[in-house]
Amino acid sequence: METKERLVVYDCDIGTDDAWGLAMMLRAEELPALPGGRSSKVVAITTVQGNTDVVNGTLNALRILHTLDRRDVPVFKGCADPIVPRTWAYTNRFHGVDGLNDVGNYPEVSLEQELQPEHAVNAMYRLANQHPGQVDFLLCGPLTNFANCINLYGQAFLDMIGGVYMLGGNMYAKGNVTKSAEFNFMMDPEAAHITLERVPRPALVVPWETCIDGDFGITLDWRLNDLGSVDHPFVQLLTRVERSMLEPRGFQKWISCDALLTATYLFPGEMIADQREYYATVELNGTHTRGQMVLDHLRGRKVDAIHGKKSNVRIVRRLNGEPFRTIIAWTGFLKQADIAQLIV
Template sequence: MEKKERLAVYDCDIGTDDAWGLAMMLRAEELTLPGGRSIKVVAITSVQGNTDVVNGTLNALRVLHTLDRRDVPVFKGCANPIVPRTWSYTYRFHGMDGFNDVGDYPAVDADKEVQPEHAVNAMYRLACQHPGQVDFLLCGPLTNFANCINLYGDAFLDKIGGVYIMGGNIQGKGNVTKSAEFNFMMDPEAAHISLAHLRQPALVLPWETCIDGEFGITLDWRLNVLGAVRHPFVELLNRAERSMLVPRGFVKWISCDSLLTAAYLFPEAMILDQREYYAAVELSGEHTRGQMVLDHLRGRKVDAIHGKQSNVRVIRRLNGEPFRTIIAWTGFLPETDIAQLC
């Protein structure tokens, strides 16, 4: 039987959206969530993606310092994808360091504050110590999670709790290539390994659900209403997001990793439509490497992908109204009533 207390590993390549999601997770430790659940973040694991793994690890520590949560352990993970890239990713949306290189960060000491254990080993150890109780929120490329599968196999997979992934696409819309979403394209083999070996369907938030959804949050509201909060975390994210988004002419504010986190914490309020599929990841297509491919023929006598059981629950539509409340509460906006969602 599922335990009410859920332990969470937050696996991330910290840019600004990961930072919002991490802050949301840590704030949620104070709550009794729907269904009587409580959560505790037992590990932050870093991975290559928005920035290199060294900067991603430093950003995790910087967020913890702004939130006065230096008690949460941080584990540095994989610096490279499973298969070396044959293409060059030069357009760094989050800058070189993940926070758009704005500088003036909280002082951190990685030598003392980062755990000596590798993130992959920490994932396995925690699953073994708390079988069935540890949920994995995978907000970057799936390199750490896939390597844990490769190293430990069934000994890991049989002990994990839920798996929650921000990544992939369902309509072929890409954001780093014309057909692939960033997290999957930064390590397609890791995405393939992860999906192919799951015992239970992962909850997947694809790129299109984020960009095509209506969440009613403008960049003006984000920077000038929520951004008016005097808190070190909000002030750090203000500087990074203002420098990233204003020069590029953004009008809407979208934060994909925090959308996944909100769906994990408040599924009844956030998820309007989800559907089970068997999903695979294209590894060799000239134009489609990294694209998530759904088996729409599941249930017919002849299936497109060998009639395999569902391995994903794809979120097709999210509810924007509660998300604005959740992100306002995450950012310490006064008089935000999060209790209405609990």
């Protein structure tokens, strides 16, 4: 039976989008209750290669914790490389080399003093076994850590996990790092394939199209100049980073995909407008389609038409914009944000 207190492993490749999601998770711990009377607690931040290398991503996790005055949250460094070495070089670093667009003037952190000595993969296994069925995994980056935990510990790990929540993949082959592959899946296609094949219950997936095609009504101007006016170290750091990233590229809208996943995890009834179960896998060999998440649209929901496999994902096809605006304003410490209206 699922307990009301959920423990969360936040697996990330920080990145501004991961940073917003992490801040949201930590702010949620301050609420008296989440919808349905649940509560959540981040028991580990695990880092992985992706937006930047794993060392920079780990430094960024610690930096974000410093801005939020939450140095009590343990950080575990994870996998530096994908399961199969890439034959291509990822040179279009959207988040800069260091993951925070190289803006500098960060909080001073120390890997030697603040980083947990245990590897992220081992921490995932240990926490799941210490709290059977209670640990949920929010997977906001490439799935390398989670897949390696499956490979290393197998059913002894899978039998103990709670829910699995992923930001990544695509419904209709719309890519953002190649013409048909989404970034998190393309940065480690084998890890995504392993994860989808082995999850014991359908994982909730927020794919790329749901993020970019959704109407969330948040302009970049509001993000930088209204929310960005909040006098808080976290908001001020993220505003410096996002101003340097997004204004020169001419962005008009602001979205944060990992924050969308996190909001969906915390407030599912309020955020999810439409979802459907599918059997999903990942293309590993296609010349043009490696890394693409492939859904069985022939049977739609329950069983893969060719292989007879049951659904393994709940694809969130549409999200509600109005609650997300409230949640992100509250995450950014905007005083007029009324988060209480979302808690029933």
